[in-house]
Amino acid sequence: MRKKRKPEGHGFNVWRSYSDMMAGVLLLFVLIMCVTLFQAQKSYQDSLKERDEKIALQEKYTEELLEKQNALDEQAGTLKSQDEQIKSKDKQIKSQDKELSSLAEKLVKQQETLEAQQKKLKEQQKKLSSQKKKLSSQQDTLKEQQSALDEKTELLEEQQEKIDKIIGVKAEVVEALQKEFEKKNLNVDIDPQTGALTLNANVMFDYDQAELTDSGKMTLSMVLPTYCKVLLDDSYKKYLGEIIIDGYTDTDGDYSYNLELSQKRSLAVAQYLLDIKSDFLKDSQVQELKDCLTVNGHSMSDPVLDAEGNVDKEASRRVEVKFRLKDEEMIQELNKIMQGDSAESDSTAQKKEKDQKENQDNKQ
Known part of the structure; x- marks a missing residue:
């Protein structure tokens, strides 16, 4: 057994002081350690929190980066698609450039053609203006x-009654001649139509003679008086x-x-008529009768x-006795006038038609 020392009454204890001092140091150390541990724990927690x-x-940035990467991928795909579209459009543009170039050439040619047509149109307009002046003159x-x-028409209308009357008179004369010959059984x-009397020569x-035969005189004695x-x-x-032979x-x-022979024969008939008048x-x-009697020889003209x-020689050898009314010359003259007016009207119509056709051609 360890023996206890007896306390010294009032003596200074070094070891107790040292122990207290060491206890205080230890306590201080423990406090420092606690504070240090507390601070370390806090720092560790702060570090964990900061780490979290x-x-x-x-993670947020990663998600954002992933989203951005996806967006970039999408944009890259879009850009690629757009690039392909751009290339396609570039080809189209090149093709269109060629077409535009071709169209430009055609346009230049069309412009030249248009200018030529405008020039031609101006010439045609000048020509048309000239033709209008000409047409105006023609209209005048x-x-x-x-x-x-109109004046000629009025004149013709005035003469129409006379013509109708003359035609009617001639028809009456021919009818009277036919009836008179029928009455005498000739x-x-x-x-x-004309009343011309044909006598067989x-x-x-x-043959080849100009003296009347007995049979001829007998025929004339019955025919001419009637x-x-x-x-x-x-x-x-x-x-x-006229009475014409x-x-x-x-x-x-x-x-x-033949002219002399025909004249002698017509004269022989006329002379016989005067002998028996x-x-x-x-x-x-x-x-x-003497005032209106006329004799003509026509030779071989107007054969039958x-x-x-073919020429009928026997029928061609003939003597014709015919008549002419006083106003027949007027009728013939009017016929000539009417024929002339008709020809002139036809000519005017043809000219007008020709001018119209030229105008249409010029417009085309």
Whole structure:
């Protein structure tokens, strides 16, 4: 057993002081350690918190980066698609450039064509202006011609009654001649339109002769008085202009010789008519016959043709007795005027049609 020391009463204890001091130091050390541990714990917690915050922030940044990466990928895909579209459009643009270039060339050609057409149009407009002036002049001329035509129409209307009357008189004379010959049972060749009486020269004359035969004189003695009495009747003599005796030969021989022969034969018929005039005419009618009697020779002109178009020599040798009314010349003249007006109207119409056609061509 350890023996206890006896306390020293009032003596200084070094070891106790040292122990207290060491206890105080230890306590201080413990406090310092506690404070240090507390601070370290706090620092550690702060570090963990900061680490967690950093990790969270890093995760957030990572997510944002992933989102941005996805967005960038999408943008890259979009850009790639756009790049492909741009390349396609670039090809299209190049193709369009070629087309535009071709169109530009065509446009230049069309412009040149248009300029040429405009130039041609200006020329045509000048020509059309000239034609309009010409047409205006033609219209003035046409008005003048229309005025002249109106005057001629009035004149024709005035003469129409006379023409109708003359035509009616001629028809009456021809009808009266036909009835008179039928009444006397005389078979004669008389034209129903003109009243011309045809006498066969073979009956009245020997071949190549100009003296009347007995049979010829007998024929004339029956035919001529009837023909002349009708014409010199009071109903018709005021309209009578001429009694004409025309002689014709066939186409054989010389024209001059045949002309003389035809004249002699027509003259022989006229002379025989004058020889027998007193047998059927009054004294007052004899002078009227002499005043209107005309004799002509026509040689071989106006031959008679058969059905096949060949010359009928026997029928061509003839003497014709015909008449002309006083106003027949007027009718013939009016016919000429009407034919001339008709030809002029046709010419004017053709000219007008031609001008219209030219105007249409110029407009085209």
